[in-house]
Amino acid sequence: xxxxxxxxxxxxxxxxxxxxxxxxxxxxxxxxxxxxxxxxxxxxxxxxxxxxxxxxxxxxxxxxxxxxxxxxxxxxxxxxxxxxxxxxxxxxxxxxxxxxxxxxxxxxxxxxxxxxxxxxxxxxxxxxxxxxxxxxxxxxxxxxxxxxxxxxxxxxxxxxxxxxxxxxxxxxxxxxxxxxxxxxxxxxxxxxxxxxxxxxxxxxxxxxxxxxxxxxxxxxxxxxxxxxxxxxxxxxxxxxxxxxxxxxxxxxxxxxxxxxxxxxxxxxxxxxxxxxxxxxxxxxxxxxxxxxxxxxxxxxxxxxxxxxxxxxxxxxxxxxxxxxxxxxxxxxxxxxxxxxxxxxxxxxxxxxxxxxxxxxxxxxxxxxxxxxxxxxxxxx
Numbered sequence: 052x053x054x055x056x057x058x059x060x061x062x063x064x065x066x067x068x069x070x071x072x073x074x075x076x077x078x079x080x081x082x083x084x085x086x087x088x089x090x091x092x093x094x095x096x097x098x099x100x101x102x103x104x105x106x107x108x109x110x111x112x113x114x115x116x117x118x119x120x121x122x123x124x125x126x127x128x129x130x131x132x133x134x135x136x137x138x139x140x141x142x143x144x145x146x147x148x149x150x151x152x153x154x155x156x157x158x159x160x161x162x163x164x165x166x167x168x169x170x171x172x173x174x175x176x177x178x179x180x181x182x183x184x185x186x187x188x189x190x191x192x193x194x195x196x197x198x199x200x201x202x203x204x205x206x207x208x209x210x211x212x213x214x215x216x217x218x219x220x221x222x223x224x225x226x227x228x229x230x231x232x233x234x235x236x237x238x239x240x241x242x243x244x245x246x247x248x249x250x251x252x253x254x255x256x257x258x259x260x261x262x263x264x265x266x267x268x269x270x271x272x273x274x275x276x277x278x279x280x281x282x283x284x285x286x287x288x289x290x291x292x293x294x295x296x297x298x299x300x301x302x303x304x305x306x307x308x309x310x311x312x313x314x315x316x317x318x319x320x321x322x323x324x325x326x327x328x329x330x331x332x333x334x335x336x337x338x339x340x341x342x343x344x345x346x347x348x349x350x351x352x353x354x355x356x357x358x359x360x361x362x363x364x365x366x367x368x369x370x371x372x373x374x375x376x377x378x379x380x381x382x383x384x385x386x387x388x389x390x391x392x393x394x395x396x397x398x399x400x401x402x403x404x405x406x407x408x409x410x411x412x413x414x415x416x417x418x419x420x421x422x423x424x425x426x427x428x429x430x431x
Contacts, residue, residue, distance in 0.1 A: 052083045052086065052087070053083065053120070054081060054082045054083055054118070054120035055116075055118050055120045055121060056083070056102055056103075056106070057081075057082040057083040057085065057086040058072075058082055058118035058119065058120060058136050058137055059102045059105055059106060059116060059118065059136075059137055060086050060092075060100050060102040061082070061085075061086060061089075061136055062135075062136040062137040062238075062240060063094050063095065063100045063101070063102060063105060063240050064089075064091065064092065064093060064094060064095070064100060065091075065093065065094075065095050066091075067089075068133070068136070069133055069134050069135065069136050070132070070133060072085065072136060075088070075089070082120070095240070095243070096242070105240060105241065108241050109139065109241075112141075112213070112214065112241075113141065114139050114140065114141050114213055115139075115140045115141075115144050116137055116138070116139055116140075117137070117138040117140055117144050117147075118136065118137050118138075119134065119136075123144040123145065123147075123148075124138070125138075125147040125148050125260060126148065127148075127151075127259065127260060127261075127262070128147075128256075128259045128260060131259045131285055132285075133255060133259075134259065135238035135256060136238070137238060137240075138236055138237075138238055138256075139212070139213050139236065139237045139238070139239070139240075139241075140234050140235075140236050141213055141225075141229055141234065141235045141236075142228065142229035142232075142233055142234030142235055143232055143233070143234055144234065146181065146204050146205075146206055146232065146233050146234040147206060147234060147236065147260060149179075149180075149181040149204060150179070150180060150181065150262055151180060151181040151182070151183045151206065151260055151261045151262060152175055152180045152181075152182060152183065152261055152262065152263050152264070152265060152321065152325075153182075153183045153184060153257050153258065153260070153261035153263070153264040153265065153278070153282070154168055154171055154172050154175075154182055154183075154184055154190070154191075154194035154197075154265050154267060155184055155185060155190060155191060155194070155257065155264065155265070155266060155267070155269075155275050155278055155279075156168060156189060156190025156191065156194075156266060156267040156268040156269050156275055157189050157190055157268050157269050157270060157273060157275065157300055158187050158188045158189040158190075158191075159189060159300065160189035160190045160193065160267075160268055160300070161268065161298070161300050161386075161387070161420075162385065162386055162387040162420050162424070162426045163268075163294065163386060164189075164190055164193075164267050164268030164292075164294070164300060164301075165189070165190065165193045165420075165429075166193075166385070166429055167267050167268070167292055168190045168193040168194045168197065168267045168268070169193040169194070169196060169197040169200070169429060170197065170317070170318075171194070171197065171265065171267065171292075171315075171317065171318060171321065172184075172193070172194040172195070172196075172197030172198045172201075172205070173197035173198065173200045173201045173203075174197075174201070174317065174318035175198075175318050175321060175322075176197065176198040176200075176201040176202075176203025176204070176205070177201040177203065178318060178322065180203075181198075181203070181204045181205065181206060181233075182194055182195065182197070182198035182203065182204075182205040182206070183205070183206045183207075183208065183257055183260050183261050184205070184206075184207060184208070184257065185207070185208055185209075185210070185253060185254070185257055185274075186207035186208065186209060186218075186221050186224070186225060186235065187218065187221070188218055188220060188221065189268075190267045190268055190269075190275075191207075192221055192224060194267075195207060195224060195228060196224070198233075199227060199228070199231055202231070204231075204232055204233050205228055205231075205233045206228075206233055206234050206235075206236060206260065207221075207224075207225055207228055207233070207234075207235045207236070208236050208237070208253050208256045208257050208260070209235065209236065209237040209239075209245075209253065210237075210239075210245045210249040210250040210252070210253035211237065211239060211243055211244055211245040211249055212237055212239045212240055212241045212242055212243035212244070213235065213237050213241065214241045214242065215242065215243060215244045215245065217244075217245045236256070237253075238252065238253075238256055239252075250274055251274070251277055254274055254277050254278040254281060255281050257278055258278050258279075258281040258282040258285055258287060259281075259285060261282070261287060262287060262288065262325065263282075263287055263288035263289070263290060263321070263324070263325055264278060264279055264282040264287055264288070264289055264290065265290045265291070265292065265315060265321060266278075266279055266289075266290070266291045266292065266303065266304050266307055266312070267291075267292045267304070268292065268294060268300045268301055268304060269300070269301075269302075269303035269304055270299055270300060270302055270303050271302045271303045271306055272303075273303055275303060276303050276306075276307070279291075279307060279312070288313065288324055288325060289307065289311075289312040289313065290312055290313040290314075290315045290320075290321060290324055291304040291305075291307040291308050291312040291313070291314065291315070292304055292314075292315060292316065293305060293308060293314055293316070371414070372416075375399065375403070375407055376407055376410065376411055376416075378397050378399070379393060379397055379399075379404065379407050379408065379411065380411065380416065380417075382396045382397060383417055383425055383426065383427055384426070384427060385426060385427045386426065387420050387424040387425060387426035388424060388425060388426070389423055389424050389425075390404060390405060390408060390423045390424070390425060391423070393408070393425065408425050411425075412425075415428065416428070
C-alpha cells in the first residue's frame with residue numbers, strides 16, 4: 052500500500068482526522084504502516100473500507116484525489132493544522148496553489164452585497180489573485196462569477212461529496228469554473244451528502260486555501276463568521292466590507308470591523324491590507340502576516356479597474372422604452388426596489404407593473420432579486 056492509498060483509506064473511515072493520522076504516522080513511521088496497524092477498518096457506511104474502489108470511481112468521474120503525499124497538495128494547506136486527508140478535485144489541481152483570497156458571505160445577498168462581491172472578485176482576479184469561495188447561492192456565486200468575468204482562476208469548495216452536488220442551482224456555474232481552468236473541490240468521499248457537519252469543515256478548507264478572507268455581507272450568526280474565525284486562528288488576514296448600520300445582512304461584517312478586521316471597500320483596499328502578499332509569479336510565496344498587524348503598502352500595487360459610478364435613474368438613457376416602461380424605470384435604482392413599491396409610486400395596476408417588469412427584464416434593462424425586488428443592471 053502506498054502513502055496516497057493509505058490517506059484515501061483513512062479518509063473513508065469514521066472518527067479519525069488528520070491530527071490523529073499525523074500522530075499515528077509519527078508512531079509507526081508512515082501513513083501506510085499506521086493504516087495496517089489501525090484496528091477499526093470500517094467505512095462511514097458501515098462496511099469494509101474499499102479504497103481501491105474509491106480511487107477507481109474518481110478515475111471514472113474524471114476526479115483527481117490529492118493527498119499530502121502528492122506534490123500537487125497545496126503547500127498553504129500542508130502547513131495548516133487540521134489539513135484535509137484528501138482533496139477530491141474536479142478540474143485543474145494546480146488551481147489550488149496560486150496566491151488566493153476568499154470572498155464569502157450570505158446566501159441571501161442584497162443587490163448591494165452581490166454587486167460588491169462581483170466587483171471585488173473581478174478586480175482582484177484581474178490583479179492576479181485566485182478567488183476561493185463556497186459555491187453557495189448569493190455572495191459566493193457572485194464572487195465566482197466576478198473572477199470568471201476577469202478570465203481569472205477561481206476555486207469552489209463544496210460541503211458535500213462531488214457526486215452529491217449542492218446547491219443544484221449552481222451546478223452550471225461549477226461546470227464553467229472547471230471549463231475555464233479553475234477547480235471544484237471537496238474533502239469528502241463520494242456519496243457524502245451535505246449536513247450540519249460538512250459545511251463547517253468546508254469552511255475550514257476555504258480559509259485554509261486562502262491568504263486572506265473577505266466577508267462581504269453576513270448576519271451575526273452565520274457560516275461566514277465561522278470561516279473568518281477559522282481564518283484568524285490560522286493567521287490569515289481577515290477583512291470585511293461595511294454596510295448599512297441597520298441592515299441585518301451587514302451586521303456580521305460591522306461586528307468583524309469592530310473586533311479588528313480590516314475595513315475594505317474595493318480591490319485597492321484589499322491589496323493594501325494584504326501588504327507584501329501581493330501575488331507574485333513562481334511557487335515561492337511569503338507566509339501570511341499575523342492577523343491584526345498593520346501591513347506595509349506595496350511600492351507598486353496592482354491597480355484594479357477604476358470603479359464606475361452608477362448613474363441616477365433619472366439620468367439613465369432609455370432608448371426603445373414605451374411611456375409606461377419609462378415610468379417604471381424612473382423609480383428603479385441600483386439598490387433595488389420592491390414591486391409593491393413600484394405599484395405605489397407609479398400608480399399603475401399590479402398586473403401592469405408585473406408585466407412591465409418582465410418585459411424590461413427581457414430587454415436587459417432590469418434584474419430581479421429575492422424578495423420580489425427589481426434593480427438596475429450591474430455596473431461593470
